[in-house]
Amino acid sequence: MKLSGSEIIIESLKKEGVDYIFGYPGGAVLHIYDALFAAKDIKHVLVRHEQGATHAADGYARACNKPGIVLVTSGPGITNCVTGIATAHMDSIPMIVISGQVSRHYVGSDAFQEADATGITRPICKHNFLINDRESIAETFRKAFIIATTGRPGPVIIDIPKDLTDPNIKINFEYKKNIKIRSYKVKTNECEDKIHDAAKLICSAKKPMIYSGGGVVLSKASAELTKLTKLLNFPITNTLMGLGAYPSSDSQFLGMLGMHGTYEANMAMHNCDVLLAVGARFDDRVTGDTKQFCPKAKIIHIDIDPSSISKIIEVDHSLIGDTKKILKKLISYTTNYKNNIDTVAIDKWWKKINSWQKKKCLSYAKSNKVIKPQAVIESLHKISKGKSFVTSDVGQHQMWVAQYYKFDKPNRWINSGGLGTMGFGLPAAIGAQLAFPKEQVICVTGEASILMCIQELSTCLQYGLPIKVINLNNRYMGMVRQWQEFFYEGRYAMSYMDAIPDFAKLAESFGHIGMVIDNPENLEKDLTKALSYKNRLVFVDVITDQTENVYPMIVNGKGHHEMHLAPSANEDIELA
């Protein structure tokens, strides 16, 4: 078969099973768009800003565990993608970004819309390619998919000069699935002895704790994690990225840990004697002061990335490989050692944990005058029966979703944990909704964040996406305001959102339904109504308490046992 460079790109994508491309056209990719025009099996989603394309592809990947595909032009096209690529990179999300480049004879001449795409993206991606000849297009695409989706996943950029996509020059096309990349190594299996020893250590614990992260979602190991935890009757906490990988409604789940984690999760971390870390990377928002991190614990760390081991916290036992495979083996070994478990000690440990839970650290002062943001999330959870895909932006609202929307399944909670990118939520919801057209997708956002990618409301109309946008409107960059209240004596520099638009009207002007909820009495009724529109995007502007803070909170440089609790938390409980 003889094909042009552009046709080779489209055929390669088909061979990889791609169904959606998120993109935006421009000079350097016009040949590719022309080839795409003829392609039937691949649908192209036209975003309104290239950042939106990257977040949408990212949201798609997070929802369905398939790589998200982005197609953009050279120069400003690819520079607009930088934030989205970095966002995906920080959370290890598989993504392929195809960027046009000026023709080869112009490269390096500061040509119109020339930017050094590989140079700019090098530190924020797993790998990148600049294609130099037509013959290597197909192979480069195959390599890119292998690299993006195996090992610790991540974004891969393919920069392709325009002349290589010329429709008039055709070459032989063959797509070899089995290619080797000699310099690329992924260790998927750990040696049996090491897993065996880890199982022994786990079963010797008297105060065990399991701490799991996004790696469990990425390796689709949720069932294995749940099985192991149940088998052992151990307490478990999830990171922000790991929520849903273990059912939040289960009694062994202690909630999220870290800076805004629950009292019981953080106290159990601080006091445990054996910690099993699964697909988590000891992020600073999780560990607090590393010198005080799990001071009494022997630590076992399961991860696919060798460089994650002992990077932040020195661990005693590492298991490197695919989380799912290792957990499976761990289950069979721990089954053998189950009789060694000191159940009396574990019962005693659970009593201690139950006493911490009595603090009711997530309780908050209810009100019938102002809408409490926590109440909005609790209502959403109730109305959607906890089954929705929920994306968020960054700020207080993000933490409230993490705390109050109890996710029971993986891939449902979609947020920018590592980079903390405001503007992520709405485009990510586009990707999730396209991946699951029949499921309910909710974007919980803040009045500051939503304005960073508001233009994507237009994309939602074009593709008829019935996303529900819930804007927790506190008229503040709430998270910034909270830090200024705590650490800058209430000097609210630039965190008040002046000149806020009328969001309901704004949404209407984009062709959607706009709603305002400002009365706590009507909260549940109005939210139910908003969520009941099956085929329309509804933008709900919820006017919330301006002064609410996210609790509990571990201040920078403090340990897990040094949390600030909400004024409403149960102070009477005896703690030790």
Added chain:
Amino acid sequence: MTTIDKRHIISILVENEFGSLSRIAGLFSARGYNIHCLSVAPTSDDSISRMTLVTYCSDAKSSQLMKQLDKLVDVINVKDLTDETHIEREMLLLKVKSTLKQRDELKRLTDIFRARIIDVTDTTYTIELTGPTEKILAFIDSLGKIKIIEQVRSGALGISRGSESLEIKK
């Protein structure tokens, strides 16, 4: 592991491709490591380059650095030669001022250090010397008041002793 900075000499086999060097250099700057010296050239297989790199950091940091280097898709193999028996060589090209009075002294020093004079003008000598870094430094030191016009060093090259090889077996 100690937290005291020490000298690490690291060998890296990397795809001889566009961008490989910038990936490695970029990793050092992004993660706050300093490249003290670096040399690169193709291996017996010219699709593969070998780099020898010297950096100063703690053992804990260097083991993290090794993992980060190994994680780069272009990197085929990496090894910290520091704590195993290895051989190091560096080359120095030095252009010095040589007045009539200094010529004998310079000739004597080059002989002692087994260096070679490779270019001569009526006012300068250019000297070539190979050896471990300490020898290079000792030679430069020994020049005393002799004026150095230009100094070019290759940076250290390293290879492990014995029969082992970092290169891929074919």
